[in-house]
Amino acid sequence: xxxxxxxxxxxxxxxxxxxxxxxxxxxxxxxxxxxxxxxxxxxxxxxxxxxxxxxxxxxxxxxxxxxxxxxxxxxxxxxxxxxxxxxxxxxxxxxxxxxxxxxxxxxxxxxxxxxxxxxxxxxxxxxxxxxxxxxxxxxxxxxxxxxxxxxxxxxxxxxxxxxxxxxxxxxxxxxxxxxxxxxxxxxxxxxxxxxxx
Amino acid sequence: xxxxxxxxxxxxxxxxxxxxxxxxxxxxxxxxxxxxxxxxxxxxxxxxxxxxxxxxxxxxxxxxxxxxxxxxxxxxxxxxxxxxxxxxxxxxxxxxxxxxxxxxxxxxxxxxxxxxxxxxxxxxxxxxxxxxxxxxxxxxxxxxxxxxxxxxxxxxxxxxxxxxxxxxxxxxxxxxxxxxxxxxxxxxxxxxxxxxxxxxxxxxxxxxxxxxxxxxxxxxxxxxxxxxxxxxxxxxxxxxxxxxxxxxxxxxxxxxxxxxxxxxxxxxxxxxxxxxxxxxxxxxxxxx
Ligand code: SF4
Ligand code: SF4
Numbered sequence: 001x002x003x004x005x006x007x008x009x010x011x012x013x014x015x016x017x018x019x020x021x022x023x024x025x026x027x028x029x030x031x032x033x034x035x036x037x038x039x040x041x042x043x044x045x046x047x048x049x050x051x052x053x054x055x056x057x058x059x060x061x062x063x064x065x066x067x068x069x070x071x072x073x074x075x076x077x078x079x080x081x082x083x084x085x086x087x088x089x090x091x092x093x094x095x096x097x098x099x100x101x102x103x104x105x106x107x108x109x110x111x112x113x114x115x116x117x118x119x120x121x122x123x124x125x126x127x128x129x130x131x132x133x134x135x136x137x138x139x140x141x142x143x144x145x146x147x148x149x150x151x152x153x154x155x156x157x158x159x160x161x162x163x164x165x166x167x168x169x170x171x172x173x174x175x176x177x178x179x180x181x182x183x184x185x186x187x188x189x190x191x192x193x194x195x196x197x
Numbered sequence: 198x199x200x201x202x203x204x205x206x207x208x209x210x211x212x213x214x215x216x217x218x219x220x221x222x223x224x225x226x227x228x229x230x231x232x233x234x235x236x237x238x239x240x241x242x243x244x245x246x247x248x249x250x251x252x253x254x255x256x257x258x259x260x261x262x263x264x265x266x267x268x269x270x271x272x273x274x275x276x277x278x279x280x281x282x283x284x285x286x287x288x289x290x291x292x293x294x295x296x297x298x299x300x301x302x303x304x305x306x307x308x309x310x311x312x313x314x315x316x317x318x319x320x321x322x323x324x325x326x327x328x329x330x331x332x333x334x335x336x337x338x339x340x341x342x343x344x345x346x347x348x349x350x351x352x353x354x355x356x357x358x359x360x361x362x363x364x365x366x367x368x369x370x371x372x373x374x375x376x377x378x379x380x381x382x383x384x385x386x387x388x389x390x391x392x393x394x395x396x397x398x399x400x401x402x403x404x405x406x407x408x409x410x411x412x413x414x415x416x417x418x419x420x421x422x423x424x425x426x427x428x429x430x431x432x433x434x435x436x437x438x439x440x441x442x443x444x445x446x447x448x449x450x451x452x453x454x455x456x457x458x459x460x461x462x463x464x465x466x467x468x469x470x471x472x473x474x475x476x477x478x479x480x481x482x483x484x485x
Contacts, residue, residue, distance in 0.1 A: 047386040051398040079398065082242055083386035084351035088360050101245065117394070122243040129244075129255070133237040135206040160431075164470045166211045174235040179258065179303060186301040187251035196250045196297070 018066030025063060029102035035092045036060040042086035042096055052076040056086050056096050063099070072107040076100075078115045117148050130184045133174035138167050200318060201263030201270045201310075202230035205277035205423075206238050212423035214467030215273055218452040219315060221465045225456075226323060226331060230271060233262050239280040253294065254301045256284035261299075261306035269311040271318045275422035279348040282312040282355045314349055314357045316421055319455065320365045328372045333460035335374025339482055341454070342380045342415040343367045344406070346425045350384055360384065366419055366451050373458040380413035382406045387428040400436050403428050407436070407444045416478055417447040419454055426450065431472045447475035457484050 026032055036057075043055035053075045054062065062071050071077070080100040087095050104115055124143050128136050161167045174180070190196050208216035223230045240255035260281060263270045272278040288295045289308040299305050313321075319328065343366035350356045350363050358365045361384060367377035385406060392399030406429065410418055420426055430448040437444055448471070456466040463485060468475060479485045 047388060047402055048391070048398060050401070051395075079391075079395075081386060081389040081391065083347040083389075085347070085384075085386065088351045088353060105246070119246075121394075122246050125241065125243045126247060129238040129240060133235070134209075135238050135241075137206070137210050160472065161211070166213055166470065168210060172209065174237060176235045176237065180237045180255070182303070183254045183258065183301055184251065187248050187254055190250050190297065190301070191248040196248065 014068075015066045018068045021068045022063060022066050025099070025102055025106070028105075029095065029099045031063075031095050031099045031102075033060055033063040033094075036064070036090075036094050037092065039091065041089050041091065042094070045085045045089055046080075047083060047085065048079045048081060052079050056080075059099070059103075060094065060096070071103055072110050072112050073114065074103075075114065077103045077107060078118060120144065120148055126184075128171075130181060131173075132171045133176055133180045134172060136168075136171035138169060139171055198227070198322065199229040199231060199268060200313070200322075201266065201268040202232045203236055203239075203259055203263075203270050203272045203277060203281065204232065205272065205274040207274055207423035212274070212426055212450070214470045215423060215426070215450045215452060217465065217467035218450055218456045218461075219273055221461050222319075222452055222456050222459070225459055225461060226319075226327075228318070228323060231266070231268065233259050233270075236262070239277045241276055241280065244280075250297065250301065252280070253284045253287050254298050256281045257288060257298045257306050258302040258304070260285060260308070260310065260312070261302055261304040264306060264308075264310045265304070267310070269313055271313050271315050273315045273421075273423075275314070275346060275348040276424065278312065278314045278357070279355055285310075285312050286354065314421070316349070316365050316369070316451070317357050319452075320369055325368055325372045328369065328455070332373055332458045334458055334484055336370070336454060336458050336484065337374050337482070339375040339484070340378045340414060340416045341370045341375050341419050342378045342410050342413055342417075343370060343383060343451070344418050344420040344425060344429070345383050346420070346422050347384070347386050349421060366421065369451060369455065370419060373454060375454070375458075378413050378415050380409055380415065382409040387422075387425045389424055389428075392428050392432050396435075396439070399428070400432065400439055403432055404436050404440055404442060404444075407433065407442075407446055410446055411444070415446070416482075417449055417475065419449050419451040421451055433473050445473060447471070447473050447478050449475065 040057045043049050043057040046056050077100050082097050084097055124140050128140050204216050236259045240252055244255050245252035272281055285308045288298055345363045350358050350360050370377040388399045388402035433444050453466045
């Protein structure tokens with residue numbers, strides 16, 4: 001007898017199990033997934049859709065269905081470049097970029113490694129801002145290459161950049177009397193204390 | 198006419214020519230750009246990953262320094278514009294946040310001053326008629342597609358022009374005597390940093406944009422964002438190799454085109470710093 005392969009998942013089970021997850025994402029992203037009626041306009045205009053494992057529209061559908069595991073492992077959330085085309089065009093005002101950001105955060109919190117390198121880049125970027133007040137591009141790229149052992153291999157550097165005077169060798173530290181460092185410290189304090197308006 | 202000037206990190210490095218040309222142009226047109234002393238990075242899209250407060254406070258420190266001097270802020274980089282404008286709007290609409298941010302940045306900030314993209318400074322504040330009257334070398338016959346990308350026109354709450362069919366750069370091109378060319382990719386995303394860590398995806402996005410510019414019959418692209426420039430100009434050579442294409446599309450910051458038309462020397466504008474050499478095109482059009 002011919003074998004019938006089923007791609008169906010048990011929707012009810014995922015939904016029942018992951019209600020808490022849906023609510024958490026709703027709260028943190030400000031997106032009410034129920035507002036989405038699956039028209040697909042977001043996906044039609046997404047510049048990275050061709051490379052995604054799930055279309056932006058499917059991401060919302062998966063959230064509606066409570067498919068936590070699949071969402072947090074999706075490549076899509078790391079491919080989104082925050083271009084805001086989807087949100088701009090969505091007839092239901094769904095803030096997909098915010099949802100993607102929230103899912104990236106949750107993915108990292110859950111120890112999923114897909115976005116590890118992108119997180120590393122972000123951390124080094126902020127370290128540079130905290131230390132110098134500005135981004136020190138050369139330091140950022142070298143630090144990244146060192147820690148990630150790949151990635152920006154071709155990097156934005158090389159001779160062409162240097163010879164055009166487009167990369168400075170030394171960081172420029174602003175004289176702000178430590179103001180930026182204190183902004184970081186206070187923002188973190190407020191965040192930990194749940195004291196953010 | 199005076200503005201607080203926020204160049205942002207890229208304008209001191211990879212997009213130095215955006216900075217050079219903006220300053221040269223301001224000098225020429227007698228627009229005073231007062232660079233915010235000891236300005237700090239806006240936090241780009243990374244601060245919000247740590248905390249919402251940080252993402253507002255980092256831009257706010259710069260805005261507060263300008264506010265103290267009673268000045269609106271002119272911003273070049275599209276990402277910085279987006280972050281500064283977002284911080285301003287957030288503080289303006291929440292007293293609670295306004296208080297908290299002022300505390301964190303150790304300065305009173307009430308968001309009374311505005312954030313303007315450098316396009317708006319030239320097009321709206323200085324004015325198109327005045328721009329046209331200052332043209333010494335019209336961009337005669339030069340066909341230009343204007344590339345707005347994402348962050349200047351999205352989201353709607355922060356946009357400086359229409360979301361689907363912005364025209365401000367096109368109007369500037371026309372005022373300079375050039376031919377603004379309509380095309381399909383004016384508000385498409387350049388793929389941001391995909392070209393760096395995910396080349397297959399990034400190069401595809403960029404080559405779509407370049408192909409559309411060619412198809413529209415453009416001589417060159419005018420842009421207003423350091424990341425767009427990096428992708429369209431610096432990556433063009435790599436893309437030609439990897440994708441076996443043959444693009445030779447000069448890309449300009451719109452401020453460079455303005456400078457050229459107003460008789461500022463290419464050297465002063467930083468035009469030699471491009472990866473795709475625009476000089477043959479400029480020579481052919483008697484613009485050098
Ligand atoms: S455009 Fe909006 S409503 Fe339509 S599928 Fe996308 S998120 Fe849902
Ligand atoms: S913000 Fe992300 S999901 Fe939305 S269109 Fe842009 S890349 Fe696609």
